Structure formats: C-alpha cells, structure tokens
Amino acid sequence: MAAGESGGFYFRFLPQRTFSSLSTREITSRLRQWSMLGRIQAQAFSFDQTFQPYQKDDFVMTFFKDPNIIPNLQLLSDSSGQWTTLGTEVKKIEAINVPCTQLSMSFFQRLYSENIVRESGHIVKCLDSFCDPFLISDELRKVLLMEDSEKYEVFSLLEREEFLFRLFKHLCLGGSLCQYEDMIKPYLETAKLLYKDLVSSALATASGFPSSPPTLLLFNTKGTQEIPKDDSAGLCYPSAKEHEQTFSYLVVDPIKRHVNVLYHCYGVGDMA
Incomplete structure (x- = not known):
C-alpha cells in the first residue's frame, strides 16, 4: 500500500x-x-x-x-x-x-499525604525486594510496581493509564543500571518538562501546564x-x-x- x-x-x-x-x-x-x-x-x-x-x-x-x-x-x-x-x-x-487529561503536578500530591514521600521531598525507604527485573528499595517503587502493596491503590487503574503518570513511572524506573534518586523533585521536574515539550505549546497557566x-x-x-x-x-x-x-x-x-x-x-x- x-x-x-x-x-x-x-x-x-x-x-x-x-x-x-x-x-x-x-x-x-x-x-x-x-x-x-x-x-x-x-x-x-x-x-x-x-x-x-x-x-x-x-x-x-x-x-x-x-x-x-x-x-x-x-x-x-x-x-x-x-x-x-x-x-x-x-x-x-x-x-x-x-x-x-491530567494537566497538573498536583496529581502527585498524594505521594506526600500517603507518606510515600516526606514533606522534605525525601522518598521513604523500605526493605529491599525484587519485582523482576527491578530492585524495590523505597515506597515509591512499591506504589509503581507492586500490585499487592497496601498503597498501590493510591492511584487508580485509570489514573495509571494517564500519559503524565506513564512518563513519571518510566523516569522513576529508568534503565537496567538505574541509580535511583533519594528525592522526588528530579522525577517530577523531568516528567513535567518532557510532558510540556511533547504535548503542548499552548499558553501555560501559572502551574506551567496548559489552561485547558x-x-x-x-x-x-x-x-x-x-x-x-x-x-x-x-x-x-x-x-x-x-x-x-x-x-x-x-x-x-x-x-x-x-x-x-x-x-x-x-x-x-x-x-x-
């Protein structure tokens, strides 16, 4: 064709x-x-x-x-x-x-309220475990990967399909030799910049995202x-x-x- x-x-x-x-x-x-x-x-x-x-x-x-x-x-x-x-x-x-449909980084605020990330921005650590091929050494990766985690439902199945969530998860998991961050800020900042670069060149609101x-x-x-x-x-x-x-x-x-x-x-x- x-x-x-x-x-x-x-x-x-x-x-x-x-x-x-x-x-x-x-x-x-x-x-x-x-x-x-x-x-x-x-x-x-x-x-x-x-x-x-x-x-x-x-x-x-x-x-x-x-x-x-x-x-x-x-x-x-x-x-x-x-x-x-x-x-x-x-x-x-x-x-x-x-x-x-998610256009604001407030989408991730629940990471703080659920004690996955401390108010200081530090990611809460946990005992090491594996979710092949990923090493899970903090509560953030447990939420991203472990369906049997008590906090997995912090994000619904529909929310996990959102492009903003997908970008964030991809960055958090990284490549095979990924050195994980101790702070949440680099992941959030990079996801936001990448989202804006790929998705919209429209006028942004004060939050940095499109107004619609x-x-x-x-x-x-x-x-x-x-x-x-x-x-x-x-x-x-x-x-x-x-x-x-x-x-x-x-x-x-x-x-x-x-x-x-x-x-x-x-x-x-x-x-x-």
Whole structure:
C-alpha cells in the first residue's frame, strides 16, 4: 500500500524541531544517572491532512508505511546496539489510546499525604525486594510496581493509564543500571518538562501546564516485519525485545498537524 492510500496522510520529517526537555545539561545528567541517556530520544514529523480520532488505526498504519518515515524514524538496533532507522515497511500495528487529561503536578500530591514521600521531598525507604527485573528499595517503587502493596491503590487503574503518570513511572524506573534518586523533585521536574515539550505549546497557566486539555491523541505502538504465527515474533519497533521500559509514544497534534515520537529502549547503561 502506498503512502497516503489510507486516510490520504503524507508525512515529513522535521529535523529542525528540538526537544529541550531531553538536551539540557541538568536533564542529561539525570538521564545518565537513570541509565537512560543515549537510549531515549524524541523526533518530530508533520502531516498534511485534517486528523479525526476515528482515523486512529489508519493514521498510525499510514505513518509507519510512509516513505518519509521509514528512513528517518530511529530506533536502537538489537544486534549492534547502535542507532539506526526503521528501514522496513511495517506490516502490523498495535496502537493503544493513552488518555491525557491530567494537566497538573498536583496529581502527585498524594505521594506526600500517603507518606510515600516526606514533606522534605525525601522518598521513604523500605526493605529491599525484587519485582523482576527491578530492585524495590523505597515506597515509591512499591506504589509503581507492586500490585499487592497496601498503597498501590493510591492511584487508580485509570489514573495509571494517564500519559503524565506513564512518563513519571518510566523516569522513576529508568534503565537496567538505574541509580535511583533519594528525592522526588528530579522525577517530577523531568516528567513535567518532557510532558510540556511533547504535548503542548499552548499558553501555560501559572502551574506551567496548559489552561485547558490539549486537543491531541497519544499512542503506544509496536510493529512486525511480517504477520507472525506467534504474536511475540517478528517485532521490529520499538524493539524485537519486549519490555515495559522499551516504549514508543506517538503524540498527534491535529491543530498543528504534527506528530512527536518519544522512544526509549531498555538496556545496559547509557550510550552517550
């Protein structure tokens, strides 16, 4: 199927679009500590037609088949560990709608009220345990990972689907050699900056977030080079190896007609 056959969308890579939330000295230092530096990046693309939510499946499939996407969408090679491009036409897509209704960092205030984080900002420690492959040494990671934790329900299942929560969780868990923070502030600050960079360029309120929910859609995607007999076989994007910390989000802004892609591949150490 040629690009544009489904929904009439054509895409263009926007290499001049930069994401300061991933490139400042302070942020890169944090990403290095969290074992994510060199394994996470954002890219921007534009499209040429009006987008409607009901077109989600056609839009995402057309995106991954477009001749301007295939040579420009980057990922980490499982064989070489180096950055490469998609380089192949994707045959199958699993796209998931991700809600984006939480627009204030007050969303995380309950971490303080539930004594997961102290008033000083220090994360409350706990006895070490494992939730494969993650070491859990504080109450924050228990809330994020352990469903049998007494405080797991501090965030509802619907709230855990929110993009803001997902970003926060991804940053807290980091890569395979992640050095965890003792304070909550770096996680909250980085999640907020990344959210704003990816989701909205609208006028912000005093809290730093848009005054109304952004009019866009988000997808978590993966593709296959061929339709496999085993659904776990043939994965090519974001990686051939599935992991909850290997992810790709497509942030679709129907007003600007832009697509921002956030990508991270879980692995050993940073690559900067």
